[in-house]
Amino acid sequence: MAQQSTKRPLKIIAGADSFGCNLKDVLVSQLRALNIQVEDLGTDKYYSVGEEIGRRVSQAADDPAVETRGLVACGTGVGVAIFANKFPGVYAATCLNPDEARNARSINNCNVLAVSGMNTTPEVASDVLKTFLETPFKSPCPASGSNPWPDEIDQFLENSIHEMNKIGTPKPVESSSDCHLCSLVKSREFNAVDIMPGGSISIVRESPTSAFVRFTAGSVEPAHHHTFGHDLVVLKGSKRVWNLSKGEKYDLGIGDYLFTPAGDVHRVKYFEDTEFFIKWEGQWDLFLDEDHAAANAAIDKDKEN
Structure with a gap:
């Protein structure tokens, strides 16, 4: 089952705009069939959906009991990702095929999947979601030639998560003559x-x-x-x-x-x-x-x- 790919129980917060709502509904049904907890926020403006799900995933990032990810959909899958990514600890990626989802999970530890209601069929989107659920961070992916990452790349990816979390936080003022x-x-x-x-x-x-x-x-x-x-x-x-x-x-x-x-x-x-x-x-x-x-x-x- 998909939940076995993570140590914590998985929860998905889903939402879409009017161009992505039909595809979102298909994927929410797929998640529930897998017995994955889903909170469906319904349909709203793409920037409101992206903002709300980004905020919720960010707030839940340090929850030791549950791993919270997001599922967002709009016409292109781009707008919702932009607004979800405005929150720390959120790594939203627009994925139009399973390879993109596998790369996003392996390289970027993507925790919000954005899909396109206009450019992705339900069948392809279903495979994208399955890949998003089952691919661990730093696992073999198309970008690695489907081979395990070399040790130096593996360490880089591990460090990147901590470094990315610092982006946007104020840097301390150094007490030097150059300050x-x-x-x-x-x-x-x-x-x-x-x-x-x-x-x-x-x-x-x-x-x-x-x-x-x-x-x-x-x-x-x-x-x-x-x-x-x-x-x-x-x-x-x-x-x-x-x-x-x-x-x-x-x-x-x-x-x-x-x-x-x-x-x-x-x-x-x-x-x-x-x-x-x-x-x-x-x-x-x-x-x-x-x-x-x-x-x-x-x-x-x-x-x-």
């Missing part, structure tokens, strides 16, 4: 790019983009504008910003915030070594509206006033 998150916490030492004399920028995120910007004491940003608006918070030092488009100026120190709208022309003077955090939408750009000589002359004139 950008650690750099952010410690000293914000990202790769800096010079943007003008005395100034550099370190991009830390994109979309929305955020960065740390540093300028040395005495540095000047000539009048310029961007195609994006930007928010900034001063983390260290002090600066003065002239918004030439609005005719306003702002003296900023540690903890001060400023938003500059897109297109506003602004000039900046740094009174001491200064660092600030800046955030904007889109890619970085900068368009100069004057040179350094003109900027310094304008700043000197402002002092006189």
